[in-house]
């Protein structure tokens with residue numbers, strides 16, 4: 162039995178990047194303190210604000226829900242709500258949506274559910290039939306982001322919290338390089354408040370490795386989280402990058418953190434350039450867009466024509 166470095170209980174994890182063995186309690190403490198520190202350092206959250214949590218019911222967003230409630234639940238003047246997008250994926254989303262509802266209710270956080278079917282007329286399964294399985298993930302990502310921002314504004318949210326963890330963020334950064342889309346590194350910066358028309362995002366799990374988010378969710382008895390991965394998920398490039406990064410991290414612990422530190426140095430420079438390139442409003446939906454018609458509306462139009 163390997164013991165915790167901080168007490169004499171059994172260790173449940175070795176954090177390779179820090180070299181520490183931690184028991185359940187000290188592991189929880191490590192995750193929670195990293196999240197609190199990240200929030201304090203990067204986001205200003207004030208009395209009177211309304212914060213939305215993008216809650217799929219998967220492990221990442223469920224952890225965000227509980228931890229933000231732990232941190233801010235006692236604040237009298239701060240309102241937490243959760244937003245669940247029901248894409249309409251039969252046999253997959255039902256359980257996760259139940260967890261989203263159940264845990265929101267348990268914490269007395271109002272849960273708003275918006276469905277693709279009601280909002281754009283098609284469920285994701287329906288989209289899949291029209292555009293083919295391989296394109297479905299892309300449609301889903303664009304429409305989900307669009308819907309979340311639109312609803313966040315309708316609900317008057319000051320910020321929206323998303324569940325992206327250290328692995329998601331470092332994979333995205335590396336993908337931006339491999340595709341030559343380094344201007345997109347800007348979107349990985351912690352500060353998104355300068356983007357007109359977008360509700361600023363906060364990423365409480367940005368400093369937490371995926372493996373630790375999973376272990377945290379499994380070892381907190383008060384959480385119900387969904388662990389399956391989406392049947393439409395497009396693992397082609399991201400899956401490759403994930404393997405490369407995980408292998409690299411094994412030999413060079415801390416590499417994922419290094420990538421994020423690099424993004425933080427680069428993103429402000431990119432922002433200086435892109436800030437001047439003003440975003441327009443989409444002529445059809447009014448959401449921010451680089452073109453006259455936003456990507457989501459283009460896809461919606463394509464669907465109607467098919």
Ligand SMILES: [Zn+2]
Pocket residue numbers: 165166167168169170183184185186187
């Ligand atoms: Zn301990």
Ligand SMILES: [Zn+2]
Pocket residue numbers: 443444445446447448454455456457458459
């Ligand atoms: Zn639009």
